[in-house]
Amino acid sequence: MSFKNVLGHSRPISLLQRAIENEKVVNSYLFLGNEGIGKKVVALEFAKALNCLNEEAARGEACDHCASCKKIDHILHPDVLLVEPIGQGIKKEQVIQMQRELVYKPYEGKRRVCILTAADRMAHDIPNTLLKTLEEPPLHTVIILLANNSRFILPTILSRCQPIRFHPLPISLVSKWLMEGKGLNETEAHLLASLSDGSPGKALEIREEISQIPREALLKDWVGSKSLSFQKMGGWVEALPSQRENLLLILEVAKTLLRDLVMVKTLKKETKLIHSDLWQVMESLSAHWSLSSLLKRMEILHHTSLAIRGNANTSLALEAMMLSWAEG
Numbered sequence: 001m002s003f004k005n006v007l008g009h010s011r012p013i014s015l016l017q018r019a020i021e022n023e024k025v026v027n028s029y030l031f032l033g034n035e036g037i038g039k040k041v042v043a044l045e046f047a048k049a050l051n052c053l054n055e056e057a058a059r060g061e062a063c064d065h066c067a068s069c070k071k072i073d074h075i076l077h078p079d080v081l082l083v084e085p086i087g088q089g090i091k092k093e094q095v096i097q098m099q100r101e102l103v104y105k106p107y108e109g110k111r112r113v114c115i116l117t118a119a120d121r122m123a124h125d126i127p128n129t130l131l132k133t134l135e136e137p138p139l140h141t142v143i144i145l146l147a148n149n150s151r152f153i154l155p156t157i158l159s160r161c162q163p164i165r166f167h168p169l170p171i172s173l174v175s176k177w178l179m180e181g182k183g184l185n186e187t188e189a190h191l192l193a194s195l196s197d198g199s200p201g202k203a204l205e206i207r208e209e210i211s212q213i214p215r216e217a218l219l220k221d222w223v224g225s226k227s228l229s230f231q232k233m234g235g236w237v238e239a240l241p242s243q244r245e246n247l248l249l250i251l252e253v254a255k256t257l258l259r260d261l262v263m264v265k266t267l268k269k270e271t272k273l274i275h276s277d278l279w280q281v282m283e284s285l286s287a288h289w290s291l292s293s294l295l296k297r298m299e300i301l302h303h304t305s306l307a308i309r310g311n312a313n314t315s316l317a318l319e320a321m322m323l324s325w326a327e328g
């Protein structure tokens with residue numbers, strides 16, 4: 001694999017390639033973007049391009065065949081350090097260990113590259129010397145911090161790095177990759193891509209969970225049900241997972257089900273559906289609904305999701321949502 005095989009992210013990649021070509025590689029970078037979007041893949045390709053033994057690397061593309069490229073591909077290069085969180089985040093000892101290694105010159109590579117994969121999840125007691133290291137890393141060293149969210153990074157760290165943003169990939173691109181690269185069928189690929197927030201890693205991560213969600217029952221008996229009795233509402237509140245992350249995923253699926261109902265109601269085009277396998281159920285359900293009631297339900301669902309994301313009590317939020325649904 002080399003830069004040209006990376007899925008999407010042409011802008012960050014061309015920025016990095018130009019830096020190599022123009023010999024303007026800076027000491028510290030901060031790659032920002034959703035979990036699983038491809039930041040680590042790009043960081044490793046950058047490390048390869050910086051260290052490739054082949055001449056073409058001067059143009060910012062690794063050859064993929066030389067000893068250096070192969071070692072980095074297998075995370076076996078002594079000058080490429082990958083620091084990944086242990087447990088909840090990066091620990092103080094890991095940063096100290098990294099700094100110890102930086103004292104030496106690169107063993108065999110042209111540049112030492114340190115990749116810290118969860119810079120927004122570093123322990124609070126991270127030594128101040130990290131700031132110094134970021135500002136003036138030892139000669140021939142490039143430090144790359146990866147983070148989902150800059151909100152959780154100390155401003156003193158932010159100001160010392162060149163930020164590079166990784167935007168969500170288009171749904172169509174993630175979907176194509178899932179089909180061609182991972183062998184998924186079109187329906188599953190499109191569904192996972194639609195729920196992935198533009199992140200191939202997330203699409204794969206939620207695959208199993210999504211396969212266990214009873215989408216048809218959710219649609220018929222809950223999301224698209226016109227007559228939710230109090231008893232049924234209570235049943236759903238109990239049946240839905242209490243774990244916040246799992247519940248949020250189900251609510252995301254519920255949103256896409258409602259969105260499909262709206263599509264069927266307005267466009268009547270099967271090809272546009274996320275849940276294309278449920279087309280027939282959608283069509284018969286949508287007949288009972290007015291467009292405005294569906295949109296209202298979507299809005300309520302959206303606000304419930306936001307509240308739960310913002311740490312509201314999950315069962316209370318769900319109960320309130322069901323009551324508003326019943327009124328509408």
Ligand SMILES: [Zn+2]
Nearest residue numbers: 052063066069
């Ligand atoms: Zn190479």
